[in-house]
Amino acid sequence: MSQPILVVALNLRGRASPQTWELLSVGRRLADASKSPLVAVLAGGGPEAARELVERGADRVLWTDDDRLQELNEELHAQAVLQAAAKENPAAVLLPSNVAGRSLACRLAVKLGAGLAMDVSEIEAAGQVKRGAYSGNLVADVEFQAPVRVLTVTAMLFAPAARQAGRSGEVQELKFAPGPTRTEFKSFQAEEAGEIDLGSAERIVSGGRGVGGKDKFSAIRELAHALGAAVGASRAAVDSGWIPYRHQVGLTGRTVRPKLYVACGISGQIQHLAGMSGANAIVAINTDPECPMMQQATVAVAGDMFELIPLIVAEVKKRKGAAVAA
Ligand SMILES: Cc1cc2nc3c(=O)[nH]c(=O)nc-3n(C[C@H](O)[C@H](O)[C@H](O)COP(=O)(O)OP(=O)(O)OC[C@H]3O[C@@H](n4cnc5c(N)ncnc54)[C@H](O)[C@@H]3O)c2cc1C
Known part of the structure; x- marks a missing residue:
């Protein structure tokens, strides 16, 4: 053998x-x-x-x-x-x-x-x-x-x-007999309660620089919540201190492979695409219809995310409600 x-x-x-x-x-x-x-x-x-x-x-x-x-x-x-x-x-x-x-x-x-x-x-x-x-x-x-x-x-x-x-x-x-080590475990910080892990998520809603501020990320979280999705981010959003690094998708962040990736206010630079281009379907919401993410998207929605996200959330809730009632 x-x-x-x-x-x-x-x-x-x-x-x-x-x-x-x-x-x-x-x-x-x-x-x-x-x-x-x-x-x-x-x-x-x-x-x-x-x-x-x-x-x-x-x-x-x-x-x-x-x-x-x-x-x-x-x-x-x-x-x-x-x-x-x-x-x-x-x-x-x-x-x-x-x-x-x-x-x-x-x-x-x-x-x-x-x-x-x-x-x-x-x-x-x-x-x-x-x-x-x-x-x-x-x-x-x-x-x-x-x-x-x-x-x-x-x-x-x-x-x-x-x-x-x-x-x-x-x-x-296995009779584990460890030798000397120079590494000591100090602490483990769990993800926030209810947070869906990016690596195994089937749906992800990500926000980029277009979100415009830490407080405004609530719109991304609201859409993610409605879709049962994990929250992702571009490096620009992470570097701006709007969201912790563990949410970063891309070359120097996480590589993800969800069924659905919703990119809000993310231009789609190569380093971001490197982390998510394996998604089955990409929905891009962006004010710039020419940006790479809109070109790459399965569905490209041109417009201001702050106008569009509440409409999408309301529609998702309506359909979920209809599904429960049926
Ligand atoms: C070595 C290296 C590694 C990197 N690693 C990563 C990485 O892991 N992940 C990563 O993401 N980046 C990474 N980057 C950075 C990358 O090059 C880009 O700078 C970054 O991805 C840009 O983020 P963004 O798309 O959010 O910002 P921008 O490129 O500034 O795009 C913002 C977008 O928001 C849109 N917008 C603005 N307002 C609205 C609105 N109200 N509604 C809708 N759309 C709006 C704009 O039209 C624009 O398209 C790396 C760079 C380098 C050099």
Whole structure:
């Protein structure tokens, strides 16, 4: 049997990341193609969480529920994954393309002497991968010379692995023995109550410089609330201090892939488009019909957002009310 494919499952604060199920479906396909086992290393979860990984496609799960892995500590998490890698000798290590996954991937690639590709959008069984380059303007084909590949996989591109109750596989405890670290976890700041996470949102309403002020962001929030959407922003809005950085979409912010992206007062510079051009449908509301976002949009609405948003909110509420009454 060939070398295994290793999926890194990070359970932070006791919660499995939904992207783990996507990694398992990609991993399963690669493992089947190379007739190798699919192994998951579960950091921060116990045997019950490990069994769910088996039911979602892993052949073997090495779990550790060590308290020190409940919060992200790149050094410790890397040590846990390296311990599993030393045991399994994987051909490829798959991680999520989020802050934690990207940060870990770099450490792992160095320590494993592996080839590294971030934000991968396609993976060929033979080893080649595709990833966006130059703000998504080019798709790069990446080939590896190193025997091991470390890949971070773009979220929401691959279907999550379905749970097959009763599927069997091995579940083993990884006796986590951490070495010294220079990193200490200090605190975790949760998102505001009721806030929808941008990374997994199916609908996003974003505001840009055109919003014109911190207080005026209430219009964006109101539309987001009516649509059940997450709130995003351009860097111009974030840099102006109108909304925290965690809402920023784009090259130096989050990459999102919602079904619907509503861009209000955002001109659509390349660095913003890099983060959201994968949306299924884009609705742009802008006073400038010629700006790039309006050109890129599925539906371009020319006008002042402060006149249009209340009308859209009223219509959405009316239709929701009609749907409830029906
Ligand atoms: C290295 C680098 C990284 C970057 N990373 C990012 C990133 O991650 N994300 C990002 O967004 N940017 C990023 N930028 C900045 C980017 O280049 C743009 O400056 C920024 O996206 C512009 O934001 P904006 O569209 O909100 O502002 P503007 O370009 O100023 O556009 C404002 C828009 O609002 C419209 N408008 C004004 N009033 C109204 C109204 N009442 N109703 C409707 N429309 C109205 C205007 O017509 C205009 O189109 C980066 C830049 C660099 C150099």
